[in-house]
Amino acid sequence: MLYVLSQQVPSAMPPEVCVRYFQRHDAEAFRQLNEHWISKFFTLEEPDRIMLADPLGKIVSPGGAIFVACAGAEVIGTCALTPEHDGGFELVKMAVSEDWQGRGIGRKLLLFAIQEAKELGIKRLRLETSHKLGSAIHLYESVGFKHVPAHPSPFVRADVFMEIEL
Template sequence: MIQPQIEIVPFEPHLREHFYALNAAWLKKHFVIEPIDEQVLRNPEQMVLEPGGAIFFARLGDVVIGTCALLHEAPGVYELSKMGVDEAFRGLGAGRLLLDAAIAEFHRRGGDALFLESSSILKPALHMYEQAGFVLQPTIRAGSHYARADVYMIYAPK
């Protein structure tokens, strides 16, 4: 029997519920869903896509197992955000494929700066970000939207 491959696909309206559910799962497990999360997760077209961002999903066969967003903050400036992989499917490489897709989209759009905010308790994610070329900054990002964010990283591949 052939094992299904993980496929990365862009946002489609019928996938909206997965964007919310996958992110709500990790947020509720480790933190709380903050008002900014609720806004973005419930309105991905208005909050992510219309301002010039992108959303990707990882699919294994017919099952959506992960998601991430590339938020357009300002001309040339993007934020990697809302990355989550279903716990039952972690360790298969879906997170890295999503991360690589977001970075590729950043480059495709000619972006100048890519950053992310995270939490120091999410150690496996932070390690993955470092492997992909994100560099830990000495302080949190000025004007951070997230109460949980105590990590600020900037994409600076070698």
């Protein structure tokens, strides 16, 4: 027996989403995606401006890594790992385009970053976020991040602190 589910054939299939390492030409998308989400919920702060203006110099050159989620040629999400003075790394600048939110892109980026951190021999990841970002906090908790006591932060918006042992 043959079942016909739909007579409509989509004109174009949505592109597959992949996660990869940042390339120089991704810098503008990295800046725009992060500036957009930060400005939507908070105020863009000076540490944001510095990092977003020079992601290679401020993140990659000191030993960090940046990852991007792409749909075809379009960068639709970002996250990065920055080294800390104690040997751990911080997960920073996680952003997903509003058009792509709710489709698991953030989870895909986060799991990719954790796997890459493990392969690089990183033993601990930490992050700072805000209580206003409940869905982000839930995502972090769902992959094993635990809440830790507050510590000094360069960001006024940071009031939730988490880490995961790898």
